[in-house]
Amino acid sequence: MPLKIAFAASRADVAQAARTALVHRFGDAALDQADVIVALGGDGFMLQTLHGTQDLEAPVYGMNRGTIGFLMNEYGEDDLVERLEAAELAEINPLRMTAWDVEGNSHAALAINEVSLLRAGPQAAKLRITVDDRLRMDELVCDGALVSTPAGSTAYNYSAHGPVLPIGSDVLALTAVAAFRPRRWRGALLPKTARVRFDVLEVDKRPVMAEADSRSFREVAAVEIVSEPAVVHRILFDPGHGLEERLISEQFT
Template identity: 75%
Template sequence: MSLRIAFAASHAPIAQSAKAGLTRRYGDHAEDGADVIVALGGDGFMLDTLHRTQELNAPVYGMNRGTVGFLMNEYSDHRLEDRLAEAEEAVINPLSMTAETRDGRSHRALAINEVSLLRAGPQAAQLRIIVDDKVRMSELVCDGALVSTPAGSTAYNYSAHGPILPIGSDVLALTAVAAFRPRRWRGALLPKSAEVLFEVIDPEKRPVMAEADSRAVRDVVRVTVRSEPSIAHRVLFDPGHGLEERLIREQFV
């Protein structure tokens, strides 16, 4: 029995062209009735697809029609059904962000890669970090800070000199972005069950924005971050090229 494949593509012409060719060859099913969803684009489009289809049962298999493509497989229009049947599955739990703003509103969002707080003005941010109701850092003066999942640890977290986390590890990375005080603090490793609360000190003078996978909330005063085990994103990779292998390989380049 043939797999029921749903194709999704970014707006990039190269992705749209790939979708047209694959659809002619393999057909195209509705996402809510598909056995697997094939996402054509880059990592950003892959994240959007995972967020958009998180209520569906079908796993997502990405093929790179973008740039870096860390979450994607190599593109080919040959043997797609065989590749899908042989693919290895990785399960990713996203982060849940609750951001409270100066006007008293609360904003919620999910992040597969990371939740980040970034200064939104000319002066450095001042943050207080509370982990599981205990103040761990009374003042962090910085350009920002972030909490990353293992899947996202090679993205912004790695650029900010945070650690690469094995995909199966039950830990989160808490990483500073350009820390000024304490100057040498590079972050911490936390258990996956930890709840991290950032409090913004002097938010009027030193405004801060929060982002969950590029979903931005401005003028935040408190941001709570925790893992969301009730949501499981299923991502497929070609054998020998899964997230665990990619995360290890990134540490030797």
């Protein structure tokens, strides 16, 4: 029985052109009836596709029509079906963020890569860090802090000098962004089951925003982050080019 493929593309012209060509050759199944979803774009679009299809059974296979494409495979049309049939599956869990703003309203979001807190004014942020209800740091003065999954550890986390985490590891990275006090503190490794809470100190003087995979929430007073095992994202990669290999290779470039 022919493989039923659904194609999704970013708004970029190159991605739209690729979708038109692929649909002409392979057809285009409805998302909820597809055996596999092919996402055409960059990493940002791949995250968008994974979030948008998380309730579907079909795995997502990305082909790079963007810039970096860490989560994507190389673009190619001729052998697409063979590549899909031979692809390796990686399953990852996102983070669940709950943020409370200064008025007491709560906001929830999922993040495949990371949840970050960033200063939203001219002065550095002041954060208090609690892990599993145990106070771990009274005051972190910084431009921000983030909690990253292994899948997201080569994204913003890596740019902030956080560690690259093996994809199969049951750990999260808590990384500071430009820490001022404690001087040059870079963070900690935490078990995947950890519940991390950031309380924003001096919220009026030092406003902070929270982001979950680029979904932004302003003027937050507190943020809690936990791994969400009930949600599983299924990603396909060409053999020998899976997430684990990419994470290792990234450390030698």
